[in-house]
Amino acid sequence: MDGDEGSDLTELVREFEKLEDSVESKKHKTHIQGLKEKAIQLSKPRIFGVVVEDFNRRDIVEAFLGSLLIGIPVIIEEGTLEIGEYIAQHPIFLIGTIIFGVLIVIGILYYTDIQEVKIKNPFFGVIPRRLVGIILIAFLSALLLMTVWGRVDWSEPMVALSQCAFTFVAMAIGAALADILPGT
Template identity: 75%
Template sequence: MSLDDEEVDLSSLVDEFERLEESVESKKHRNHIQKLKEKTIKLSNPRMFGVVVEGFGKRDMIEAFLGSILIGIPVIIEEGTLEIGEFIAQHPLFLLGTLVFGVLLVIGILYYTDIQDVRITNPIFGLIPRRLLGILSIAFISSIVLMTVWGRVDWSEPMIAFSQCAFTFVAMSIGAALADILPGT
């Protein structure tokens, strides 16, 4: 096979790397060829959008906010949101489960799906990913502010109001996570 050919498919390129790897006696050079082969395979199979997502800046915050609003508005105006909030307010384990479910959904969207290659860089206290904390904070604050400003919660009963905001937060956090990573920033 000639590497000068315009149409070189992946399998023939990998075969060429393997032949080259077998012909080299130096372990250092064999390792280098192996790494080149792995990079070639990785580059030929890009993710859905093929972007590595790192850091969490102003643009990411705006995308997360817009995504939380996009998904959150229909949830906020839906009467069922208030009923669900009242129900989970009476069952503290369900409220806790709702919050944990929201956090786990965001973790799954960001770090365990193949939508984008989201990398954790410079975590807070070496443990908490900035993107995760940012998205959750934006969705949570947005749910409380909008539910309050639009008169959807009555803070004279704080447990019920918090539970209604918590349910809204779950939907808004999904929208925030997707909006942040889908554009490929």
């Protein structure tokens, strides 16, 4: 906070105190005290509540790191392979898993109050760049790491894709959270 903002806050607090002294009702005094405290809180630098607009290289790196942070434990877990095998036997579950991953990312980005995320320059005027970026990062990371680390066998493509899709969901959650968490 710069000097002008500090002096403005001090002046505002003094005004609240004068107003508080001038009223007799306990109810009104309590209300004024609450307003004074709220003004002090609002003047402090915020970690949460920052407006997020652009999706740049820094966001890409944050999303990738977040997908790794959540995804690596999922990749090395045997249950991931079993779930993928089960999903592969039920193609509707594969589609549902991918849709679920996309919906979770949408929910984290646009419907939680972690940060206010604005849609800027969407693809085709509709599809948010941040959403596409996070989903691509998470899905490509899942495909690449599951393949490179020998966790999938592409001789059975449906099973391999299903295992990657399950991993994608976890990686997408990590990517979305890392992208919009405070300080980003």
